[in-house]
Amino acid sequence: MTFFEGIGMHAGYGASMILNGCSISVDKGQIAVIVGPNGAGKSTAMKALFGMLPLREGSVFSDGRDITQLRPEQRVLLGMGYVPQTNNVFPSMTVLENLEMGGFVRRDDLSQTISEIFDLFPILKTKQNQAAGELSGGQRQQVAVARAMMTKPNILMLDEPTAGVSPIVMDELFDRIIDIANTGVAILMVEQNAKQALQIADIGYVLVQGENKFKGAGTALLNNPEVRQAFLGG
Amino acid sequence: MIDILNAITLLANYIIVPSLAYGSQLALGALGITLVYAVLRFSNFAHGEMMSFGTMISIFTIWLFQSAGISIHPLPTALLAIPVSIMITIMLLLILDRTVFRYYQAQRVQPVTFMIVSVGVMFFLAGLIRFFIGTSKKNFADGERFIIKASEFKQITGLAEGVSIRTTQAITVIVTLVLVTAVFWFLNKTRTGKSMRAFSDNEDLALLSGIKPERVIIITWMLVGALAAVAGTLYGLDKGYKPFVYLQLVLPIFAAAIIGGVGNPIGAVIGGYVIAFSEAFITFAYKRFFTYLLPEEWAPEGLVQMLSTEYKFAVSFVLLVIVLLVRPTGLFRGKTL
Amino acid sequence: MKLSIPSSSRKAVLLFALMLGALALVGVFQSWNLMLAILNLCLISAIMALGVNLQWGYAGLFNAGIMGFAALGGLAAMLVSKAPIMGAWQAGGFGVLLGVIIWIMSGILAYLIWLRFKGRRRYWYVIIIAGAGYILSRFVLDPAILRIESFEPASSGYLGGAGLPVLLSWGVGGILAGCVAFIIGKITLGLRSDYLAIATLGISEIVIFMFKNEDWLTRGVKNVTGIPRPVPYEIDLQSTIWFQDITDSVGMNVMQASSLFVKLCYTSLFLGVLLMLLWLCERALNSPWGRMMRAIRDNETAASAMGKNVTSRHLQIFVIGSAIVGIAGAMLVTLDGQFNPSIYHPLRFTFLIWVMVVVGGSGNNFGAILGGFIVWFFWIEAETIGNMLVYIITLPLSEGSALKEHFLSTAPQLRLLIMGLVLLLFLRFSPRGLIPERISNKA
Numbered sequence A: 001m002t003f004f005e006g007i008g009m010h011a012g013y014g015a016s017m018i019l020n021g022c023s024i025s026v027d028k029g030q031i032a033v034i035v036g037p038n039g040a041g042k043s044t045a046m047k048a049l050f051g052m053l054p055l056r057e058g059s060v061f062s063d064g065r066d067i068t069q070l071r072p073e074q075r076v077l078l079g080m081g082y083v084p085q086t087n088n089v090f091p092s093m094t095v096l097e098n099l100e101m102g103g104f105v106r107r108d109d110l111s112q113t114i115s116e117i118f119d120l121f122p123i124l125k126t127k128q129n130q131a132a133g134e135l136s137g138g139q140r141q142q143v144a145v146a147r148a149m150m151t152k153p154n155i156l157m158l159d160e161p162t163a164g165v166s167p168i169v170m171d172e173l174f175d176r177i178i179d180i181a182n183t184g185v186a187i188l189m190v191e192q193n194a195k196q197a198l199q200i201a202d203i204g205y206v207l208v209q210g211e212n213k214f215k216g217a218g219t220a221l222l223n224n225p226e227v228r229q230a231f232l233g234g
Numbered sequence B: 001m002i003d004i005l006n007a008i009t010l011l012a013n014y015i016i017v018p019s020l021a022y023g024s025q026l027a028l029g030a031l032g033i034t035l036v037y038a039v040l041r042f043s044n045f046a047h048g049e050m051m052s053f054g055t056m057i058s059i060f061t062i063w064l065f066q067s068a069g070i071s072i073h074p075l076p077t078a079l080l081a082i083p084v085s086i087m088i089t090i091m092l093l094l095i096l097d098r099t100v101f102r103y104y105q106a107q108r109v110q111p112v113t114f115m116i117v118s119v120g121v122m123f124f125l126a127g128l129i130r131f132f133i134g135t136s137k138k139n140f141a142d143g144e145r146f147i148i149k150a151s152e153f154k155q156i157t158g159l160a161e162g163v164s165i166r167t168t169q170a171i172t173v174i175v176t177l178v179l180v181t182a183v184f185w186f187l188n189k190t191r192t193g194k195s196m197r198a199f200s201d202n203e204d205l206a207l208l209s210g211i212k213p214e215r216v217i218i219i220t221w222m223l224v225g226a227l228a229a230v231a232g233t234l235y236g237l238d239k240g241y242k243p244f245v246y247l248q249l250v251l252p253i254f255a256a257a258i259i260g261g262v263g264n265p266i267g268a269v270i271g272g273y274v275i276a277f278s279e280a281f282i283t284f285a286y287k288r289f290f291t292y293l294l295p296e297e298w299a300p301e302g303l304v305q306m307l308s309t310e311y312k313f314a315v316s317f318v319l320l321v322i323v324l325l326v327r328p329t330g331l332f333r334g335k336t337l
Numbered sequence C: 001m002k003l004s005i006p007s008s009s010r011k012a013v014l015l016f017a018l019m020l021g022a023l024a025l026v027g028v029f030q031s032w033n034l035m036l037a038i039l040n041l042c043l044i045s046a047i048m049a050l051g052v053n054l055q056w057g058y059a060g061l062f063n064a065g066i067m068g069f070a071a072l073g074g075l076a077a078m079l080v081s082k083a084p085i086m087g088a089w090q091a092g093g094f095g096v097l098l099g100v101i102i103w104i105m106s107g108i109l110a111y112l113i114w115l116r117f118k119g120r121r122r123y124w125y126v127i128i129i130a131g132a133g134y135i136l137s138r139f140v141l142d143p144a145i146l147r148i149e150s151f152e153p154a155s156s157g158y159l160g161g162a163g164l165p166v167l168l169s170w171g172v173g174g175i176l177a178g179c180v181a182f183i184i185g186k187i188t189l190g191l192r193s194d195y196l197a198i199a200t201l202g203i204s205e206i207v208i209f210m211f212k213n214e215d216w217l218t219r220g221v222k223n224v225t226g227i228p229r230p231v232p233y234e235i236d237l238q239s240t241i242w243f244q245d246i247t248d249s250v251g252m253n254v255m256q257a258s259s260l261f262v263k264l265c266y267t268s269l270f271l272g273v274l275l276m277l278l279w280l281c282e283r284a285l286n287s288p289w290g291r292m293m294r295a296i297r298d299n300e301t302a303a304s305a306m307g308k309n310v311t312s313r314h315l316q317i318f319v320i321g322s323a324i325v326g327i328a329g330a331m332l333v334t335l336d337g338q339f340n341p342s343i344y345h346p347l348r349f350t351f352l353i354w355v356m357v358v359v360g361g362s363g364n365n366f367g368a369i370l371g372g373f374i375v376w377f378f379w380i381e382a383e384t385i386g387n388m389l390v391y392i393i394t395l396p397l398s399e400g401s402a403l404k405e406h407f408l409s410t411a412p413q414l415r416l417l418i419m420g421l422v423l424l425l426f427l428r429f430s431p432r433g434l435i436p437e438r439i440s441n442k443a
Ligand SMILES: Nc1ncnc2c1ncn2[C@@H]1O[C@H](COP(=O)(O)OP(=O)(O)OP(=O)(O)O)[C@@H](O)[C@H]1O
Pocket: A013, A018, A036, A037, A038, A039, A040, A041, A042, A043, A044, A045, A085
């Protein structure tokens, strides 16, 4: 059994079903990437995995434990971190305060974790007293990731962390994400920049209409002509 | 030279001192409204009556203390009563939260529905208050009336004009300073305060971060209760307590909050003073002021008053309208709680 | 188009029947005179509720200043019907006119400047022009007002009105209220929804302050009495031969009969206006315009995405709703026969109307009317209920104790509390009201 997995997930909003039995899994130290067309249900899958949307069928396991019924806050306590696609920082609060809020559930001293995070994202250290809403898009995404890291999660879920950032910043962000994975964190990531993301992925998922269309090692998907044709633009 | 000093003293006595006091009361009120707006996301029309309720409790407590012979002369007994009033007002607000507001919070209703609910609460409270304390005016300022009387000031300085500072005015300003500082310290430096700001900034992300909404909301009502009780009591102490005035007070308080940029606590406090000073400057009769400054033959005949005092509420309205026209986001846009 | 109560709402018919039954009971057990007095005010309340329902029920606009619009209508009734006071006009009419002209001129000038310049500067120019215009006008207005107010202050001290038939004022009141609503709406609609509420709250307070203080226009708190009636006077009736004949043949007291007859005249006038407005509102509601209004209310984002200009639609409906309130305000002053700015309390004229709309069923015109009837009826009777309640509560207190005296004296305040409670309970447990909005088959 893998470290973190959602099996046969069915979920939707109101009457409309978005997820129709998709399964996602990722192990410690691995990077799993979900790609797929707009509206395929990628964000919905992330929300379902994090408990923000009730599953109608299927279940979610973490470290062998069934967590299907847990609320998001409880999953945070279990060591899950989640970076939403949009509105993923506290805009009027400073970078430092964003980090503090990320570690809100922790009762111990945060300074050690904060300095580790500043080592990982040096730019944030120089901007620590600036409001997150005033940062550039790339910096804001770093704040968002950093906020989720504050609980020292062993599963980190990122919904399009590179949305709206320049290619250079994107490469840098991917480097950071690899760094994080190397510390033994399981990373689950949704990406629009499918080629680049699949290059660093241990496992890739192609999601279409709420179902796994393809699954495989990142490079294998990149080389799969069918996937290339339909989802990677040739 | 003396004339210039006299003119300045005149302004100090009739504009600066009273406006500082009135502005402080408005600032506290606007801060309360702003907190509700930032965290609970609705315009709380009941805030004036919440202030009135706090004042009523203060008055009852003062009567109790007075009949028991407890006093802190030369300071007004109200200072002793305020903590009691804060406690009971907070209790009221928590009960209201439980019985009324929480339901709509959970439903995530539109702000406008919330507004009507708050209007319902406003009239309910108004009825409750008037039933218990009646509608007549009550003065409950005791202790020494003046810190410095105009006549004493004249004697000391030898000027023709004097500045009088009433104890209640000084207390108002000092208490406001302390309370506002405490609130800002709480919001910016404590874990709980920051979680409130986080909740106000991005409710969903706050949930994801493990911040408990119920807790944030309870803390907010507690802060609002304290602010309302203090603001109401100070206003009543300064001007005498008339229950129906608090209904009218809602307008300048809202104006202050909007002028400051809705949801922005610093703006709200500044807005309070802006309103108070504008009211005073516009409704002041400048006749004597000009008599000091202008040569005798130029001395004005009329009162030289831009607007008669009855219209002081209109001043806040006009300011509100100007701000809405020119800069709808308020003077200090962007930064919320 | 014919006016029909929808077959689906048998409940509505039942409720209206019950309401009329209650009124009939008052007639039988108390007096028909009282019953008609209540009925007349029920009708006026219903019209106000109709106007507010247009704003809230159709468009979701929160008007917190109904009182101000009603008072504007009331002012119109007075200004239209009272005879002009020539002496006062001679004393200061010219000055007042000149002042008003200066206002208008500086307004036009400010507007032209606003169009002519761009950027920050124009704010300052406009402020300077408005300020200068204001100060200039004060130079001509102040002495004129002083002269007007000192002209026979005991009996007049104001300019009087136009001396036209009072019925005309119902329309004028609507127009006046509509104009003010236009200005307020123009400024606040399109901004956050609570700005409209706060601005209307503000303007209503200011309107009342103005009426209490601008004696040259309204006589202030000295009241204007003797506003001409659209219906006969009791005294005249009593001395009219045909009326005496009728009462004799029916065997009624002439005094009583005349007072009943006058009230009935008012009733029929008010009923006429109510039915006409209801017909118009129903037509509007079921027209494409009304459907669009409700579509906008239910999903503003979607509607504006469909290219509907939400703000200007809101402005239309806000003005119309306020105008209806203004009409009702003029009718009220006509009924009272006097204009007294002190009667305008937010509780009675803003809040109570809200309760009417919410209780009756927002979004449904019949509901609003029913709400107007029920809540007004209850409001009158609540006084007795409140007093009774206090009497029972204070029974254990010894006779003549200060506390008992106090509570008996503040008992009328309980009405406020009860109404607040009624509103809160309805919002919570029956938010759609007694006669809910018919779910339209949206196109
Ligand atoms: N809160 C919601 N309520 C109702 N429907 C929603 C909601 N959020 C998303 N949807 C619908 O669910 C479907 C899938 O949305 P989702 O956000 O999961 O797509 P996605 O794969 O993340 O797309 P993108 O690449 O654009 O982020 C879409 O059709 C969307 O309209």
